[in-house]
Amino acid sequence: MGVNSKPVIETTSRESHIPSSEKSDDDSQSDVLRAAGIGIQEDDPTEPVLTLRMWVLGIAFCLIASGLNTLYTLRVPSITISSSVVLLLAYPFGRLWEKLIPNWDVPLGRWRFNLNPGRFNQKEHILIYIMSNLSIYVRLGADVLTEQEMFYGLKTGWGFKILITLGTFLTGFCLSGLFRSVVVQPRELIWPGVLGTTSLAATLHHIGKQQQFATTWKISRYAFFTVAFCISFCWYWFPDFIFPALSYFTFPCWINPKSKVVNQLFGMKTGMGLLPLTLDWSQISYVGSPLLIPSWAILNVFVSLAFWIWVVAVACYYTNIWNSGHLPFQSSSVYDNTGATYKVAKIVSAATGYKLDLERYKAYSPVYMPIVYALNMFGLSFATLSSLLVWILLEKRPALATAARSIPNLIAHSWKGKATGNKQNRADVPSWWYLITCILALFMTIFAVEYWETEIRWYGVLLAWAVALIFFGPLALVYGSSNLKINIDIFCRIVAGFVFEGKVLANIWFFDIGYTSTIKGLYFAEDMKLCQYSHIPPRSLFLVQCVGMIAGTLSSMGVLTWALNHIHGVCTADAVNGFSCPYSRTHFNTSLIWGAVGPQRYFTSQVGYGSLLFFFIIGAVLPVPIYLLQRRYPRSLWRRVHVPLFLGGLNYLPPATGTNYGSWAVWSGEEVFLVGDGGV
Secondary structure, X not given: OOOEXXXXXXXXXXXXXXXXXXXXXXXXXXXXXXXXXXXXXXXXOOOOOOOHHHHHHHHHHHHHHHHHHXXXXXXXXXXXXXXXXXXXXXXXHHHHHHXXXXXXXXXXXXXXXXXXXOOOOHHHHHHHHHHHHHHHOOHHHHHHXXXXXXXOOOOOHHHHHHHHHHHHHHHHHHHHHHXXXXXXXXXXXXXXXXXXXXXXXXXXXXXXXXXXXXXXXXXXXXHHHHHHHHHHHHHHHXXXXXXXXXXXXXXXXXXXXXXXXXXXXXXXXXXXXXXXXOOOHHHHXXXXXXXXXXXXXXXXXXXXXXXXXHHXXXXXXXXXXXXXXXXXXXXOOOEOOOOOEOOHHHOOOHHHOOOOOHHXXXXXXXXXXXXXXXXXXXXXXXXXXXXXXXXXXXXXXXXHHHHHHHHHHHHHHHHHOOOOOOHHHOOOOOHHHHHHHHHHHHHHHHHXXXXXOOOOHHXXXXXXXXXXXXXXXXXXXXXXXHOOOOOOHHHHHHHHXXXXXXXXXXXXXXXXXXXXXXXXXXXXXXXXXXXXXXXXXXXXXXXXXXXXXXXXXXXXHHHHHHHHHHOOOOOOOOOXXXXXXXXXXXXXXXXXXXXXXXXXXXXXXXXOHHHHHHHHHHHHHOXXXXXXXXXXXXXXXXXXXXXXXXXXXXXXXXXXOHHHHHHHHHHHHHHHHHHOOOOX
């Protein structure tokens, strides 16, 4: 692949000159998005895609990004090389290759390839971005491997690391592929998160071809981007280093810093954040950029914040529900019966193989949680899970039924090599390719957990896969329409706690296989939509994603193995340069609570957290009246109500605060003013 009798060129079947009367839904959607000015370009089927330049730059950025991100996930403060950085850096390297490398055809037997097939184009650029983008999220699995090796002392070597990491990657990969007809191909699913990428790539590749913003302000998109970039770079120094008060602009607390009530109402870290004023973009975008999220989605989340946190949580707090009045209003920590941070080492230790010492647990304390932590991370998470299933049955049952009925035909056509749809899909990836990746992922994962005895066993892998299969579709539909992710991590922890009671290693790997694989699947699906907008052939994307998974896994596991064996004091308080493994330590505490203490003791303790289970009923019931109201009044505001987002949109809270969500919602008003409330 990438080597041919001519410079490697793959094209889609789309023609840019199709008459409007013959255009498909995808063409019409591209026309609408192109008119919106977010970088959707007409297809040029002569552009090369799988070029040597793309492979060299893509693999290089993949290796560097995944390695550095894995290294710095062990450090405080952490540094992340985001995919946007790779998108920016790849452009000058691609243009440099275009200018310096000679245009030679290199023979390789009966094949040959060209060193420089011409101008560095947008399709190559997007594939380089995708290869590095997927490798960045390999750090999600690196945190769990670090937790196992450094906190639980189980060293499994290279084989386990590579197999389990590739297994979770392939699980997410096949999920996105098998569900693509439901979550990628429908034109109503815009996937707003990719529009910033298409806009930036188009700005870089079409300099001089862009229209100016207005006749009174003669500036190109590229010039505007350059000016905005320089201004933002200079400004970030002020709230972060020069004048931090610009970031935490809670002046009522400055006026009366000793007042408990004032700090509870306006405090940014442990309070309600009722005055969401900040001049720090990192605080505003802590839960995601509001400029890439539809205003209707932000409105649902803001109403959720006002109702559940500023009303319900406040009422529970001041009436001392679950003894929460003796704790901070919100915090990511859990506490004991004295109000001190819960010391898990008192009930679980390495000497007992990280098994719960029941007598010490009874003598010490049950687990107490701040009201926002208990209400949002558990109550609303439970409600979100049940609401997702009911919502998908009410809203999407025709599409799901059609997709389910078409699966046998898709598989049969894939084996026969026939087209699976209209002319745009002739070069689509056969379904059996994804079925093979499913079998391979299942084999890798089961072999890894059984051979290295990580407590989860083969049936635990199948159960984690079942969780991923059930929730991937609904989660992808929400993410594809709103650019907001709904987490199922706590649900995975609780299921593992019931099935593998007292087994902490089983808890962490059930979480990794069930939750991390689903998140990776969302990113795979997002990149599929990005390639659909960029007119990149699906089979080229399939190959690039496979290579990115392999390169990213090898780079990440190599760096992780080196770091855990060569950095002095790594994952301890005495670690050099802050390599104390904060994310893995957080996962460690969580897995101890749900793996060792277990959900059964947690929900049956005298604290009364068992009442949180009633949120499952709330979540199952609430979508029904909303659905009926939307059908009865289709032109009213009820059509903007999205129950899963209303219940699960606050998934960053805590550690995010009311200030983060409030300022994030305020900026969405600017989005409405600039682009209107059209859902883009």
